[in-house]
Amino acid sequence: MSSYPKTIFLLFIVSLILVSCNCNKEKDNSFAEVELETIQNRKPKNIILLIGDGMGLSQVSASQFYNDKPSNFERFPVIGLSKTSSSSDVITDSAAGATAFASGIKTYNGAIGVTSDTLAVGTIVEQISVNGIRTGLVSTSSITHATPASFYAHVKSRRMHDEIAGFLVDSEIDFFAGGGLKYFNERKDEKDLTLGLVENGFVLSTENFPKILSDKKQAILLSKDAMPKMQEGRGDFLPNATQLALEYLSKNEEGFFLMVEGSQIDWGGHDMDADYLISELIDFDNTLGVALDFAKQNGETLVIVTADHETGGFTLASDERGDYNNIKPVFSTDGHSATMVPVFAYGLGSEFFSGIYENTAIYHKMLSLFQDN
Numbered sequence: 001m002s003s004y005p006k007t008i009f010l011l012f013i014v015s016l017i018l019v020s021c022n023c024n025k026e027k028d029n030s031f032a033e034v035e036l037e038t039i040q041n042r043k044p045k046n047i048i049l050l051i052g053d054g055m056g057l058s059q060v061s062a063s064q065f066y067n068d069k070p071s072n073f074e075r076f077p078v079i080g081l082s083k084t085s086s087s088s089d090v091i092t093d094s095a096a097g098a099t100a101f102a103s104g105i106k107t108y109n110g111a112i113g114v115t116s117d118t119l120a121v122g123t124i125v126e127q128i129s130v131n132g133i134r135t136g137l138v139s140t141s142s143i144t145h146a147t148p149a150s151f152y153a154h155v156k157s158r159r160m161h162d163e164i165a166g167f168l169v170d171s172e173i174d175f176f177a178g179g180g181l182k183y184f185n186e187r188k189d190e191k192d193l194t195l196g197l198v199e200n201g202f203v204l205s206t207e208n209f210p211k212i213l214s215d216k217k218q219a220i221l222l223s224k225d226a227m228p229k230m231q232e233g234r235g236d237f238l239p240n241a242t243q244l245a246l247e248y249l250s251k252n253e254e255g256f257f258l259m260v261e262g263s264q265i266d267w268g269g270h271d272m273d274a275d276y277l278i279s280e281l282i283d284f285d286n287t288l289g290v291a292l293d294f295a296k297q298n299g300e301t302l303v304i305v306t307a308d309h310e311t312g313g314f315t316l317a318s319d320e321r322g323d324y325n326n327i328k329p330v331f332s333t334d335g336h337s338a339t340m341v342p343v344f345a346y347g348l349g350s351e352f353f354s355g356i357y358e359n360t361a362i363y364h365k366m367l368s369l370f371q372d373n
């Protein structure tokens with residue numbers, strides 16, 4: 001269609017819409033327009049990014065079949081899909097996947113906060129903290145593990161845990177909770193980085209959750225390496241750490257960014273252990289409830305939930321007899337897969353997260369929502 005008939009056609013459609021509004025829906029329609037305008041003109045002050053490591057759509061579906069409580073995934077009004085490949089591989093790892101979220105670039109598998117040429121690349125944490133926005137990280141892995149590390153460290157390999165811990169001590173992060181104490185105080189170089197944390201203004205907690213009595217930065221390292229599995233008694237660490245992070249970060253007038261990782265959904269997939277995977281997924285689902293309840297009450301917060309990739313080629317298949325009333329979860333690999341992963345969004349700015357896009361777009365959407373304030 002050339003542009004002239006196209007314009008006529010559009011005018012015709014617009015006039016049809018206007019006529020139908022004037023006839024009977026004037027009131028309803030004007031209300032809807034005002035509401036839409038309000039949503040589009042208001043940007044979130046706070047963003048909570050929750051990453052279910054290895055969480056594809058079958059993993060999310062498990063919350064529907066294996067949780068005795070209603071699934072918090074169903075509370076999100078906006079759903080999109082993220083394409084997860086890295087620059088080196090069709091199937092990404094968590095390091096390249098998290099660097100895409102943290103820095104908006106595609107890099108090679110294993111890279112933490114560096115380009116394909118191993119050059120350091122700025123992270124959203126570095127970029128927003130100059131504006132006084134507070135930042136926090138919570139994970140059920142070591143806090144030096146690939147996903148959280150990509151938000152503050154710049155190293156050529158995810159295996160460099162000691163170096164990554166060094167980056168955290170000097171980073172802009174204001175609150176962190178997870179495992180990994182040994183990378184701070186049982187190091188190859190025999191330095192004690194817990195002293196460095198305190199020197200840099202952190203209150204360090206290694207036994208229990210602290211009662212936050214001051215405005216000081218919080219470092220919470222409750223395990224030598226990864227936190228225990230849910231099946232081994234981790235309890236409510238993830239929802240409770242998220243709650244504590246929100247209480248601390250939300251005291252900041254300039255807003256905050258919080259990344260929360262359900263790290264071990266991925267490990268259940270690698271172990272091809274459905275019970276492990278599902279127990280971690282339900283814990284993550286409960287944590288979504290904490291974030292959504294906060295956002296609903298707060299009114300200025302965007303909640304995004306996604307995954308870096310799918311793990312296990314996980315499927316909710318029928319049992320061996322083909323009984324369609326009996327689910328038997330199965331795995332097709334003990335590694336990651338290339339399948340797209342879902343993105344869920346709630347709150348101010350959520351409308352930008354529908355559709356199909358690259359994982360790097362999540363960084364660009366978050367940064368522009370913070371910057372346009």
Ligand SMILES: [Zn+2]
Pocket residue numbers: 054094266267270311336
């Ligand atoms: Zn993995």
